[in-house]
Amino acid sequence: MSRTETEEEAVGRRALPLIGGPILSSDCPSRALIRDVTGKWGLLVLVALSEGPRRWSELRHGIAVISEKMLAQTLRTLEADGLVHRDSRPVVPPYVEYGLTAPGEEVTALLIPLLEWAGEYSEQREE
Amino acid sequence: MSRTETEEEAVGRRALPLIGGPILSSDCPSRALIRDVTGKWGLLVLVALSEGPRRWSELRHGIAVISEKMLAQTLRTLEADGLVHRDSRPVVPPYVEYGLTAPGEEVTALLIPLLEWAGEYSEQREE
DNA sequence: TGGGGTACGCACCTTTTGGTAAGTTGTGAT
């Protein structure tokens, strides 16, 4: 047997509690949220916004080598998750500003220590 | 103009400090580390091992619907990162146990609050 | 008159990620 078992089979006789149950089961909505905030671009956008609200073009140039498509996509999913708010003024060079909502600030506060740990650990490893 | 600019161009006149510099530049080794620990399977494996060392087969059945290929691959990269250690005894049903190293415990301690936040936030959202 | 900035959306293509199924080695059970 080498096939991957179904969710039902796995839940049926689960060997590990995995932090108290279904939090880590694959269809849990919190899993999607985690993907959004720890994803390659989501994390960068959140951290960039942790320094204060920024315009589209600031994010575009400030985040190393992000494509316009990915920036737009990332901002839209973070907005849908309620972590980022979009403030658009209908002026004639369009002016759109993005910033963190309260929940956005919360996650970012959890993400920054992770970045710091990664920086320190990878630095101490390469010596 | 819509092409993605190169790293050099971006670093040339960077608008955002982004948490003090090159930590978030795309070739930084800490970025790879973050991908490994927050990736879909890396996170699950680390959390599963946070409850104590487990055998291959326990992880295989305990983590919801992971394929053997992905489990092996994830364990090997986490081992290469120094976050997981592999304890294999050459007995005749092979016995291999995986556990967290000290740095592995450190990251996992940072990851768990993130999972808890995601669980609470997604729960409170859907009401 | 033409080029550039601002904030995107869309279509196409490549790269990466992940799943499926099969093979491996040795032993003990049926």
Added chain:
DNA sequence: ATCACAACTTACCAAAAGGTGCGTACCCCA
């Protein structure tokens, strides 16, 4: 004699993520 388990590896294929380039609308500047 064959099946199953343990802990994997490999080859092949599908799906998802991501990049490139183009188009939009409006204006300002030279």
